[in-house]
Amino acid sequence: MSLVNGLPAHVLLVHFVIVLVPLSALALVICAVWPQAARRLGVVLPLLALATLASVPLASDAGEWLERHVPSTSLVRRHAELGDGLLPWALGLFVLAAGVWWMARRAQPQEAEAGSGRSLKLIRIATMVLSLVVAVGAVVDVYRIGDSGAKAAWHDGYSKTATGPGGDGD
Numbered sequence: 822m823s824l825v826n827g828l829p830a831h832v833l834l835v836h837f838v839i840v841l842v843p844l845s846a847l848a849l850v851i852c853a854v855w856p857q858a859a860r861r862l863g864v865v866l867p868l869l870a871l872a873t874l875a876s877v878p879l880a881s882d883a884g885e886w887l888e889r890h891v892p893s894t895s896l897v898r899r900h901a902e903l904g905d906g907l908l909p910w911a912l913g914l915f916v917l918a919a920g921v922w923w924m925a926r927r928a929q930p931q932e933a934e935a936g937s938g939r940s941l942k943l944i945r946i947a948t949m950v951l952s953l954v955v956a957v958g959a960v961v962d963v964y965r966i967g968d969s970g971a972k973a974a975w976h977d978g979y980s981k982t983a984t985g986p987g988g989d990g991d
Contacts, residue, residue: 822879823886831883835970838880838907841873842963845914846956852921853952856945859925870911870918877911880904896973903966910959917952924948 822830852859852866859866881904888901924944 822883829883829887829890831880831887834876834880834883835967837876838873839963839967841869841876842907842911842914843960845870845873845918846960849914849918849921849952850949850956852925853917853945853949856925856928859921862922863926864922867915867919867922870915874911874915877908881908894973894976896969896976900966900969900973903962903969907959907962907966910955910962913955914959917948917955921948921952 822834824830825833848862848866848869852862884901884904888897891897928941
């Protein structure tokens with residue numbers, strides 16, 4: 822996909838990534854920390870993470886098309902390099918979301934609440950820590966990629982003083 826209604830598809834598709842990555846990250850952390858939330862969300866958690874995972878290569882592929890159609894600058898190259906690093910984070914969100922969903926599905930409510938069994942406790946703690954690390958990493962990466970993309974798109978592309986009608990605050 823290269824153009825949507827005359828606009829580069831990347832400009833539109835990144836909005837899915839910008840919304841879905843933090844939403845998946847937040848849902849993952851909540852469900853990893855609170856098993857009852859994972860049971861209530863059910864299959865929605867891994868499906869949300871799957872949609873997130875699918876959105877990343879779509880936006881990246883559209884971005885590669887756009888990169889070939891704009892002047893190559895250090896800002897554009899930096900944005901493209903950063904964008905290439907998001908897929909592993911999105912994959913991590915999906916794998917952990919599927920694991921949290923699977924564990925919540927298998928655990929009996931009494932087991933999950935009581936936290937019975939040392940190995941179950943260790944697995945839950947490891948899952949919580951790993952989920953938090955991957956969620957924070959994914960969100961920080963999306964921020965860095967978005968910031969670099971905004972700089973690439975808007976660097977020297979606007980006037981710091983208002984121009985045109987109503988530009989002076991009237």
